[in-house]
Amino acid sequence: MQIRQLSIPDAYEVTPIQRSDDRGIFFEWYRHDRLEQTIGHSLDLRQANSSTSKKGVVRGIHFADVPIGQAKYVTATHGAVLDFVVDIRVGSPTFGLWDSVVLDDIDHRAVYIAEGLGHAFVALTEGAVVTYLVSDVYRSEREHGINPLDEQLALDFRLPRPELILSPKDVGAPSLAEAASGGLLPSWQATTDYYSSLNAGMA
Known part of the structure; x- marks a missing residue:
């Protein structure tokens, strides 16, 4: 298993190591100790989710309050998605930037996304x-979204705009700037303090 930090x-x-023979393949897609x-x-781990999407479906950008x-x-067990990590932590050196990884049933990659980061995929x-x-159960009152079509973020979906399918909730979500001015976004300080508290609990 190879673990590489993204630009966020x-x-x-x-990236798991796949072992194949005439029966098929075997790989470890999650190892708690390596992570x-x-x-x-x-x-x-407190909840596991799964979704099936038509081609062009965009889900996100979603995030939850910290703490x-x-x-x-996240991984793709069938087909392929382009997975996005968006830095929405106010004060972060990469605030407003994003990175993406193709998750598919060929390379079987996964992505780890820390608390306070925005997540989306197409x-x-x-x-x-x-x-x-996921590390906590879904709590609707603490969940938020940012419009994935926000021009400031300019996510590259690799598909023409007319082919994208979004939920009314995601279309109606605020832009990054609107979410920031409305006080919805987590801060860099709050998230790094939270990560430190989790690390301290391992000591």
Whole structure:
């Protein structure tokens, strides 16, 4: 298993080692000990989610209040998606920037996304299945969104705009600037303090 930090701090791409023979393939798509060595604390898994999406479906940009927030470990078990990590932490050196990773059923990569980061993906194939492990249960009152079509962010979906399919909730979400002015975004200080508290709990 290879773990590589993305250009956004506290987000990582995980590439498993695949072992194949005439029966098929085997790989470890999640290892708590390897992730713990990388991020400094154990990922306390409290919920697992799965979604199936038509080609062109965009889900996100979603995030939760910190603390507690919701760290995510995301992979695609069927088809392919382009997964986005967006830094929405006010005061972060990469605030307003994003990185992306193709998750598919060929390379079987995964992405770890720390609490306080924005997450979105677009389905590149029909029937793309995304599965993700999260560090807290869904709490509707603490969940927020940013419009994935925000021109300030300029996410590159690799598909023509007319092919994109968004929910009314995501279309109606505020822009990054509107979310910032409305006090919805987590701060860099609050999130790094929270990460430190999680790391301290491992001492």
